[in-house]
Amino acid sequence: MRRVIVFNMVSLDGYFVDGxxxxxxxxxxDEEWNTFVGGNASGNGTLLFGRxxxxxxxxxxxxxxxxxNSPTVAKGMNEMPKxxxxxxxxxxxxxxxxxxxxxLAAEVRKLKNEPGPDMVILGSGSIVxxxxxxxxxxxxxxxxxxxxxxxxxxxxxxLTDKLKLKLTKSRTFGNGTVFVCYQPQx
Numbered sequence: 001m002r003r004v005i006v007f008n009m010v011s012l013d014g015y016f017v018d019g020x021x022x023x024x025x026x027x028x029x030d031e032e033w034n035t036f037v038g039g040n041a042s043g044n045g046t047l048l049f050g051r052x053x054x055x056x057x058x059x060x061x062x063x064x065x066x067x068x069n070s071p072t073v074a075k076g077m078n079e080m081p082k083x084x085x086x087x088x089x090x091x092x093x094x095x096x097x098x099x100x101x102x103x104l105a106a107e108v109r110k111l112k113n114e115p116g117p118d119m120v121i122l123g124s125g126s127i128v129x130x131x132x133x134x135x136x137x138x139x140x141x142x143x144x145x146x147x148x149x150x151x152x153x154x155x156x157x158x159l160t161d162k163l164k165l166k167l168t169k170s171r172t173f174g175n176g177t178v179f180v181c182y183q184p185q186x
Contacts, residue, residue: 001112001113002111002112002113002114002115002116002117002118002119003112003118003119003138003139004048004108004112004118004119004120004121004131004136004137004138004139005045005118005119005120005121005137005138005139005140005141006120006121006128006137006139006140006141006142006155007120007121007122007141007142007143008121008122008123008125008128008141008142008143008155009023009026009142009143009144009145009177010142010143010144010145010154010155011025011144011145011147011148011149011152012144012145012146012147012148013148013149013150014154015149015151015152015153015154016123016125016152016153016154016155017123017125017152017153018149018151018152019149019150019151019152021052021153023056023123025145025147025149026145028145028175028177029069030173030174030175032173032174032175033173033175033177034070034072034073036171036173036179037070037073038070038072038073038076044117044118045080045117045118045119045120046080046081046082046083046111046116046117046118046119046120047077047080047081047082047083047119047120047121047122048082048083048085048108048119048120048121048124048127049082049083049084049085049121049122049123049124049127050084050085050086050123050124050125050126050127051084051085051086051088051089052123052124052126053122053123053124054082054084054086054089054092054094054097054124056123057077057094057122057123058092058093058094058097061073061074061077061078061094062074062078062094062095078094078095078096079095079096080096081096081097081098082094082096082097082098083097083098083099083100083111083119084097084098084099084100085100085101085104085107085127086099086100086101087101104127104130104131105130105131105134105136108131108134108136109134109136112136121137125153125154125155125156125157126157126158128155128156129155129156129157129158129159130158132156132159132163133159133160133161135184137184138183138184139168139181139182139183140165140181140182140183141179141180141181142179142180142181142182143177143178143179143180144177144178144179144180145176145177146175146176146177163184164184164185165182165183165184165185166182166183166184166185167180167181167182168181168182168183169181
């Protein structure tokens with residue numbers, strides 16, 4: 001069975017985007033961090049996005065700026081298969097992207113039972129919280145950045161039930177970022 005993995009950068013106060021929906025604060029120009037992220041974006045999975053994150057990613061990663069600033073990550077992002085969940089998009093034009101308009105939890109259950117690589121959610125807080133409520137996320141990879149934003153959105157916004165998790169690994173980076181990995185408790 002395919003797994004669903006979340007990989008998100010959050011601020012120390014728990015936000016994945018600031019009060020204006022911006023996440024540029026999460027970008028780091030740091031060799032150790034870029035090597036780690038480049039390894040995660042090496043093409044081993046299918047990316048899952050909500051519409052807002054998809055549109056942001058699709059406007060950046062195919063750009064010359066992304067190819068210049070983060071060539072390894074850009075190559076992975078552009079080549080990996082992608083699925084965007086949206087009821088409002090008419091088409092998805094970013095390379096290797098499939099648009100799904102059905103009910104999110106049902107679509108992800110179906111995808112988990114199909115053969116193929118694991119699926120990774122980047123950003124997309126609204127789908128993270130929805131899938132968490134349906135116990136469809138197998139692993140939460142969270143990079144905590146040493147910045148406090150004061151306001152913004154959490155990736156668990158709207159969660160109605162407590163989500164109990166167990167720590168499976170962690171790593172501290174020289175830039176102050178702490179990477180933690182959790183799995184749902186049985």
